[in-house]
Amino acid sequence: MKRVKTICRQIFAASVTALVCSPVFLAKAETSVSYPTSVAALGNKTILKDKSQSSYIVGPGDVLFIEMIDIPELSGFFKVGLDGSIYLPRLRAVKVDGLTINGLVQLLVSNYKRFVKDPEMYIFIAEYRPIRIYVGGEVNRPGYYTLKGNTLGSISADGGQINRTTTLGDINPQAMTGKDISDAVQTSISVFPTVFDAIRVGQGITPYSDLSKVQVTRKRPVEEGGGRKRTQVDFLTLITDGDESQNLRLFDGDYVEVKKSNVVLREQLLNASQTNLSPQFFRVFVSGRVESPGAITLPQGSSLNKALLAASPKLLRGKVEFVRFTKGGEVDRRLFTFKPSAAVSDYRNPLLMPGDIVRVKDSIFTSSMEIIKEVSSPFVGVYSLYQLIDKAF
The missing domain is CATH 3.30.1950.10 (wza like domain)
Structure with a gap:
């Protein structure tokens, strides 16, 4: 009987070993x-x-x-x-x-x-899938934008276009395991749309954008009851300290809002101008008594005096009219005497935004000179003609 029990134990142990070592079990x-x-x-x-x-x-x-x-x-x-x-x-x-x-x-x-x-x-x-988001608040061009975020491609240097490097047709699910397919996809790209991309497609910030208060509103999944959730990030620390945790990844349906400051944030604007967050240059319009009236292209962070010097390098005199159309439909209109020494962000030397209008008006002296020129120009012409004829004969 003892010998039978021993043989049964050996058979059971061999069966368990065969099962554990079988290809099916190992797989x-x-x-x-x-x-x-x-x-x-x-x-x-x-x-x-x-x-x-x-x-x-x-x-x-x-x-x-x-x-x-x-x-x-x-x-x-x-x-x-x-x-x-x-x-x-x-x-x-x-x-x-x-x-x-x-x-x-x-x-x-x-x-x-x-x-x-x-x-x-x-x-x-x-x-x-491409994501559709709304960028609002204090950006140059609020509105809906579509951003691409695809693990089967790569984002180009300009941050806007996605160039595909791998296609689903390159992957054969019958010949590859889930791990192999995951590795093939995940190694092709690790870049997704973020808050930085949202502000950038909104054509950057204004002198009043408060990057320390950027709000992101997002849809909640169905299993969490739906609705929306909201968070606020200090996006400025990404620019000043490189804090990537504040550069949230965006998802379809997100709403990104940049809060507005009551005062001009010149330091922030200058910091941002050193990145590709905003366009490097923008255009304003200068007219009136300047040498080169019309559209003037300026670097980010430029003031009114810089625009005037670009349009008319010579010494200016007279009144300057500044006009800005705000997003709320209001008009910021100022009339002041040109002062080359005015500090940046001063009332007479504001930081400019795209689309601003600057007009140099005539002073009493220049107006008088123009009248004298208009009146005397016929006599000057006749006298010059007389001298020409006199010298000829």
């Missing part, structure tokens, strides 16, 4: 730990390894890679349609608009339990 064990996935559902557990993707709200235009572990027939790339749905094997149309990746994993795992026992799923964003 299962390897699958459950080897994916650097953004969101993966393994059995009944959901593992979050990349919060930036797990909190991303899915919407029309996104391309998702969904892998059902060990079931390639249920795996592949799926694009979210205009109605916010994806078309999946067995499940057909599934509404995913407004869900995070985490919420989508939970939904699909629950639905696939009708067809698969203990489904193990891996999902990540293979291609991000």
